Amino acid sequence: xxxxxxxxVAAIACLAxxxxxxxxxxxxxxxxxxxxxxxxxxYDLKFTVPTGxxxxxxxxxxxxxxxxxxxxxxxxxxGPGLTWAIKGGKFSGRKKESADGVTVYTTLKGxxxxxxxxxxxxxxESIVAGSTCDTYELKFTAKRG
Numbered sequence: 001x002x003x004x005x006x007x008x009v010a011a012i013a014c015l016a017x018x019x020x021x022x023x024x025x026x027x028x029x030x031x032x033x034x035x036x037x038x039x040x041x042x043y044d045l046k047f048t049v050p051t052g053x054x055x056x057x058x059x060x061x062x063x064x065x066x067x068x069x070x071x072x073x074x075x076x077x078x079g080p081g082l083t084w085a086i087k088g089g090k091f092s093g094r095k096k097e098s099a100d101g102v103t104v105y106t107t108l109k110g111x112x113x114x115x116x117x118x119x120x121x122x123x124x125e126s127i128v129a130g131s132t133c134d135t136y137e138l139k140f141t142a143k144r145g
Contacts, residue, residue: 024089024111027053032118032142039063040138043075045122047142056084056091059108061122067133078124078135079106091120103127116144
């Protein structure tokens, strides 16, 4: 491979890495909301980014879940007492909660595409007596209000 071609390949790779890093932004403090239509299979989603922009708190998503053995879906509220860390404008994690024979796993992952917009997925899986209810991975776009 010629030196010119190697230099071009290296430059393109460097631009790709820079572009990927630039996608995530530090969020502004405040409440972020995804209204109906901005949450897949859902009615709404909101969360808070406290001053400092280092975590996500007060996540509340009203979305549909489907339970094994049922032909219908129902609305559930996902994640109101959970917290996720923000690092480099990105957030990701799967939280486990257990109470009264019910185990709930809540997943939130995504990034802030600007200081006022977050894109990601949310999912909740509930396990009760061997039966599973699942929202599946739901895409959302939330904007600071």
